[in-house]
Amino acid sequence: ADSVPIPEPPGLPFLGNLGEFTANPIEDIVRLSNTYGEIYRLHMGSRPVVFISTQALVNEVCDEKRFQKSLSSVLRVVREGVHDGLFTAHSDEPNWGKAHRVLTPAFGPLPIRDMFDEMHDISSQLALKLARHGPHKPIPVSDEFTKLALDTIALCSMDYRFNSYYKDKMHPFVQAMGDFLAECGRRNRRPGFAPNFLYRAANEKFYNDIAILRDTANAVVEARRKNPSDRKDLLGAMLNGVDPQTGEKLSDANITDQLITFLIAGHETTSGTLSFAFYHLLKNPSAYRKVQEEADAVLGKGPAKVEHVSKLVYIQAAIQVLRETLRLSAAIPAFSVEALEDTLIGGKYLVHKGEPITCVLAKSHLDPVVYGDDANDFKPERMLDDEFARLNREFPNCWKPFGNGKRGCIGRGFAWNEAVIAMAILFQNFNFSLDDPNYQLEIASSLTIKPKDFFMRATLRDGMT
Numbered sequence: 001a002d003s004v005p006i007p008e009p010p011g012l013p014f015l016g017n018l019g020e021f022t023a024n025p026i027e028d029i030v031r032l033s034n035t036y037g038e039i040y041r042l043h044m045g046s047r048p049v050v051f052i053s054t055q056a057l058v059n060e061v062c063d064e065k066r067f068q069k070s071l072s073s074v075l076r077v078v079r080e081g082v083h084d085g086l087f088t089a090h091s092d093e094p095n096w097g098k099a100h101r102v103l104t105p106a107f108g109p110l111p112i113r114d115m116f117d118e119m120h121d122i123s124s125q126l127a128l129k130l131a132r133h134g135p136h137k138p139i140p141v142s143d144e145f146t147k148l149a150l151d152t153i154a155l156c157s158m159d160y161r162f163n164s165y166y167k168d169k170m171h172p173f174v175q176a177m178g179d180f181l182a183e184c185g186r187r188n189r190r191p192g193f194a195p196n197f198l199y200r201a202a203n204e205k206f207y208n209d210i211a212i213l214r215d216t217a218n219a220v221v222e223a224r225r226k227n228p229s230d231r232k233d234l235l236g237a238m239l240n241g242v243d244p245q246t247g248e249k250l251s252d253a254n255i256t257d258q259l260i261t262f263l264i265a266g267h268e269t270t271s272g273t274l275s276f277a278f279y280h281l282l283k284n285p286s287a288y289r290k291v292q293e294e295a296d297a298v299l300g301k302g303p304a305k306v307e308h309v310s311k312l313v314y315i316q317a318a319i320q321v322l323r324e325t326l327r328l329s330a331a332i333p334a335f336s337v338e339a340l341e342d343t344l345i346g347g348k349y350l351v352h353k354g355e356p357i358t359c360v361l362a363k364s365h366l367d368p369v370v371y372g373d374d375a376n377d378f379k380p381e382r383m384l385d386d387e388f389a390r391l392n393r394e395f396p397n398c399w400k401p402f403g404n405g406k407r408g409c410i411g412r413g414f415a416w417n418e419a420v421i422a423m424a425i426l427f428q429n430f431n432f433s434l435d436d437p438n439y440q441l442e443i444a445s446s447l448t449i450k451p452k453d454f455f456m457r458a459t460l461r462d463g464m465t
């Protein structure tokens with residue numbers, strides 16, 4: 001078949017299209033999608049990257065027989081810090097298969113169910129803090145949920161307490177991680193010919209931040225080695241697990257890479273998702289009321305229990321809200337694959353073997369063919385179980401916030417339970433309102449996105465549960 005050229009915005013020699021990028025790359029990518037349509041190619045200096053933004057094209061590249069996860073984009077830079085940890089490993093690297101087989105069971109439904117008390121513990125710490133603050137103090141939403149998510153992943157999977165709610169400052173890990181990811185983005189957009197000395201200070205900080213991440217991870221391992229336990233958590237699986245296929249255990253260096261990976265992947269995303277959920281709910285009073293009413297009906301005034309998040313009596317409204325939040329505000333707003341061979345996509349666009357193809361979820365999740373004319377609106381009703389199933393049947397891969405196939409998110413169930421528990425406890429105990437009723441959403445982005453300068457207020461309902 002004949003191919004149709006992929007639109008390419010005009011660029012400059014050497015720089016290519018790097019000039020298109022501001023401090024907020026995902027907004028730049030969406031802007032270019034709005035201008036150039038369903039597909040376009042940029043030249044990041046000398047490296048081409050294809051961007052696609054419809055369900056039909058995303059669906060095609062989710063075919064794992066023709067495409068695989070790409071590490072040619074920003075993850076190539078993140079790899080400098082976490083090497084062949086799960087997130088940044090090539091699918092055919094031995095350590096990916098090994099870690100995938102050893103760690104997947106630790107994230108199964110039963111282990112996640114067993115984490116209820118610890119998830120509840122951290123959510124209660126947040127609730128206590130909000131209660132102490134009282135109704136007049138603006139709450140920095142993203143910061144509070146970052147603490148929640150970091151403390152939760154560390155406690156549940158590593159039995160390690162950051163105790164973020166008992167400290168004035170964020171743990172140095174959080175700052176180092178944020179700066180590391182932001183720098184990864186800048187490095188990815190650095191022209192290849194730029195001499196290194198121009199970036200001496202940034203380079204030094206980059207490696208310094210990586211050292212902080214590694215030191216934190218090593219402290220977690222040390223703490224466990226000093227106090228051995230037979231907990232069947234993620235860290236236990238890493239230290240003791242044997243890969244059924246090779247009969248090998250994970251190496252010490254690889255364990256450090258995995259711990260950093262989990263601390264990063266396990267908390268940036270969940271905190272962004274919870275922050276956006278509250279943003280959307282506070283901007284959509286009828287959706288807010290539904291969650292409130294259902295939390296009251298399901299939980300009453302008694303303590304939240306594990307049954308409330310399990311399949312039996314779960315809080316449906318919270319689940320729809322989270323699905324719709326992850327559609328409109330996917331915390332990881334894009335992921336990248338590459339073709340195994342030169343191939344046509346959409347029946348007409350030639351993409352080259354190994355060339356990264358970025359699925360722009362921030363756009364494909366708004367595809368009007370799938371979601372209709374009101375695709376930009378926050379409507380949790382469209383995520384009712386039956387409707388959600390229909391959408392996924394008629395438009396496969398129309399909702400991809402957890403990535404694709406075997407490289408999809410290993411922590412999906414974990415994040416889901418954590419978020420539902422947090423929402424249940426918060427809604428049971430507080431009435432929330434916007435700090436600034438006129439707040440206009442702004443996005444802060446690194447690898448993930450969060451609402452920027454977003455504050456809310458929390459008023460205790462009647463006595464805490």
Ligand code: HEM
Pocket residue numbers: 069086087088100153261262265266267269270273330331332335336400401402403404406407408409410411412414415
């Ligand atoms: C992979 C999203 C929570 C650990 C991914 C990917 C996405 C994603 C899109 C695929 C990335 C790619 O293709 O390059 C999310 C979202 C979350 C979330 C939206 C929360 C709402 C978590 C949690 C953990 C986690 C809580 C850990 C407990 C990982 C890991 C991978 C991954 C290790 C790499 C898996 C592999 O390639 O084998 N996640 N994630 N994520 N996620 Fe998550």
